[in-house]
Amino acid sequence: MSTPAALWESSDVTSSTQVTEKGDPTESKNSQNSSLSLANEAPETKDNENTSEQEKRPIQGWRWFAICTAVYGTSILYGLDTTIAASIQANAVEDFGSVQKLAWLGTGFSLGSIAIIMSLGKAYGIFNLRYLYFGFIVLFEAGSALCGAAPNMNALVFGRIWAGLGGAGMYLGGLNTVAIFTTNREKALYMGLIALFWGVGCILGPIIGGAFADSSATWRWAFYINLVCFGALLPAYAFLPSFDPQPTKPLSAKLREMDWIGAILNAAVYATFVIALTFGGATWAWNAGGTIGTFVAFGVILIAFILQQTFAILTTEESRIFPVEFLRRRIMILLYVLTACSATAVFVTVYYIPLYFQFVHGENGITSAVRLLPFIFLFVLAVLMNGIIMPRSGWYMPWFGVGTVLITIGSALMHALVNSHTGNGAIYGYSVLLAIGCGLTIQAAYSIAPAKVGPARTADTVSFINSAQIGGVTIALSISGTVFQNIAYQRIQTATVGMGFTSADIHGAISGTKSIVFDNTSPEVRAQVIEGIVDAISQVYIMVISAGALGIVCSILLPREKLYMTANAGG
Template sequence: MAEPLTRSTSTSHTSLISLEKEQTKQNHHIISSPPSLKDPEKASPTPQDPPQPTPSQRPYTPLHWFLVLLAVYASAFLYGLDNTIVADVQAAVLETYASVEKLGWLGIGFPLGSIATILSLGKAFSMFDIKALFVGSVVMFSAGSALCGGAPTMEALIVGRVWAGAGGAGMYLGALNIISYNTTEFERALYVGILGLTWGVGCILGPVIGGSFADSSATWRWAFYINLIIFGVIGPIMVFLIKPLNPRPDLPTGQKLKHMDWVGVVLNAALYACFVLVFTFGGAQWTWDDHRTIITFVFFGVTIILFSIQQYLPLFTTISDRLFPGDFLKSRSMVLLYIVTSAANGGLFIPIYYIPLYFQFVHNDSAIDAAVRLLPFICLNITGTMANGLLMPRYGYYAPWYLLSSIFILVGGSLMYVSDAATSNGAIYGYTILIGFGTGIVQQAAYSIAPAKVGMQRIGDAIGFINQAQIGSIVIGLTITSTVFQNIGYKHLSSALAGQGFSGEEIHAALAGAKSAIFEGASEETKARAVDAIVKAIADGYILVIAAGALMMVCSLLLKKEKLFMAAAAGA
């Protein structure tokens, strides 16, 4: 029998996964040691973790521990909330700034800030004082939120979104570390599971809360200011009640800084930034043959090559200190899990952003009404996630879940692709329910599977690896879909409105919402043609959902048909 599972904070997700084999009459778990990868790399020795406290030995009184949990769960909720809160305020924001070509940045900016920094922050949390990093991340998130709320320009709003995304990633990692260090193995799974659920609830409620503010006298700016109010209430708990915790007291600060993979930090951030820049500006603000587009493409390709070489050799770092756990690429299962996780989360977030947009154009819905129409999708997504969390660890087989998910996503995505403005609301609800349930039954599954596929010392790396797939897919999916909407939407509208005398600027403005010149002053027939063209552009975005479902189906057939002992885990 393996020794009890210990805490791992070497990467972005430092949740502890207990592999459940059987349960005694006293409900104590016997931990089963998972198999290691075929070609594991030898990790450098790490210092012994502090003794795991029992509830009575925890350095908090029961009241203080309750308040600490309230603070860390609130931070996880807000991190999830800001992932999707702009999904239903896009029209209101664009009415303020009239920058339709930058529409995609509203959704892309936040996860871009997270994916560009989350591996780096994960390394930092494994060495530096956890409280200091957590509070610092909260300050970053709050500052970014304040900038978003008070942004005088669209550019300032975008900067605030990226800034808040980086702070949000640190908040979530800090919450995981605080819980991991202050709970026993038997209670930890519950606390971490609640953390993941809290993040998920935030993601789900984002469009509804954002839409409510957009339709109120408070305006869309309070969708961001609300973060400051909440942190104003729980901030004293973070500053005065959370205990400092140094995971590497054996190393001075100078040595800790040397263990950071600084070259990898820069290249990783540059890689995602170049990707977003080229696909956001290309075709919208810059033509595809513009020298700026070409140069950005070149920088993107060079950055991928440099980061791959730097991590593989490794250069200016060590195998144990490098950001990306490249040895996982030698494992078929880990690579396939990375791909199916990316496909599932890409298929999830595209509808979250574009279902409200559909109803705003077709039915001239307010932001809150459009958000309410997301509820069938959201409810079935939650149902699917709960079903997977309860049943997959119990029976141990995971490959069938991905096959079933791919079928739902493929069917739902295909039906949304062929939908138009005349499609009934009931049909749209049904189609999106298929996608919602299909993504729900696997979107968190890999956080339980991946740790069971590696050695115990690599559990933190495995969770970070899957987290990279999850957050990265949000950035990639929303970036590509935004490019499709802006470029294809303009072509469809130009064709539909040919000969009507509308300028290119007015056609671009029509993509922003119903208050453009086309929708305010044109005839009903012209408005109908414009709506049909825009809905077609939205439908074209579901090509990516269809591709995600097809890719997942192929990968699900390649996954091993094995049974694992696993327990539910939290991911974000």
């Protein structure tokens, strides 16, 4: 067995983990170099104690600190860009117009991420981790530079999609780095820290974006700041570890191993879905040919993707980008759905609480985003609790059970009780329930799923769960944006009927720009308009209630088991 020092200096690192499993006959009994021990009580034998003592990370000391700095730094940047458009969109519309493209500033980034995430999961199982990770960091920075220098709305939207592609790659690179180079005992904590920094970035995004948008620096620096951070983190990137899962295979053979057809179909599925929801009811009428045609295209492409992946058409079972065999394992499906439900709750809350304060109290981007601080603190605390306590206790089902119940209660209160006269304390209280529920569940699957599948499928497993997380974000932003835009439009149109306002005027009011709807109406009409917008925000939380309820059902179906993991690094 190689010593940790030897593994440090090696360009290729392998991890062998012994796993034995009992108590769940539906799960696989063996995986490559791994087994899982499940029991009602942890075995406390001398052999087990010796194994625990020998369990060490292959990279230690200051180099590990530098790697963690790089991983968590990129997690923050990815989180920032996921939500930073929430507080700069009105300023961008004032500069460029094209209010009908406003929704793309938020959904474009998540669309770029989800369109490539499954392909990236396969790529990280084929190509060298160091070069792939750093390459996507550069891609993300290039997209950020394009956003900052965008001459028009089309360029800004394209830059957001481009940055989303790079962001997904660098985020997945961080997850794979932690999954490969940590022991199973500490994996949950390090994975939890990725969620913590990503979550902090997500929630700070509107604050930082609002700060730039309200300053002389302008909204463009909300994207240029990524380039400054890249320069600051560049020394840490030099220590990104090298891990080649197929060191003897030439590059040409690795390229042929990629499922390019599946990658194109997967990207097209999400693209058509987002286009249909983003334009439907806003730019196109729901019964217009463009809306119907896009939904039809979505259905046809989705069926083609399912068939191509199921029967490995123009690819192989080993190379296909979607791990179809995971769908035969109940726990993998449940973890996927639970992660998507949690991501839905996080992002609806992050986007719509600041929006509420902007319209009801007339706050600017900074002060409205600061209203998320109670959510931030409790979310971070809950993520840390899960990362530290869950692997020590061995139980994971209760975390999902409690978390999804809190998500359901918090979102139900936001839907039923929040109006334009609701006190700030009440909104903080409801958001705290959501924060704790999301924090207990958002990252747990990243530790559980790899242990259930084994280290030979680490890259596929991380990609699978990450597609649930980012896919949940994409779907949540698309559906919530459509619901909010359409209901708010109807309410404002009703409140201003006969006043001669155009469709563009109403959409401008919804976007938060300086609209004549607010400037040229009486206080009574403005109050009705604001109440209509608040009602639209409350309707958005129906989706979160549904996600929480679905999460409760899935948590009940999880195995009642303790999960104990031991690992040895070796070569």
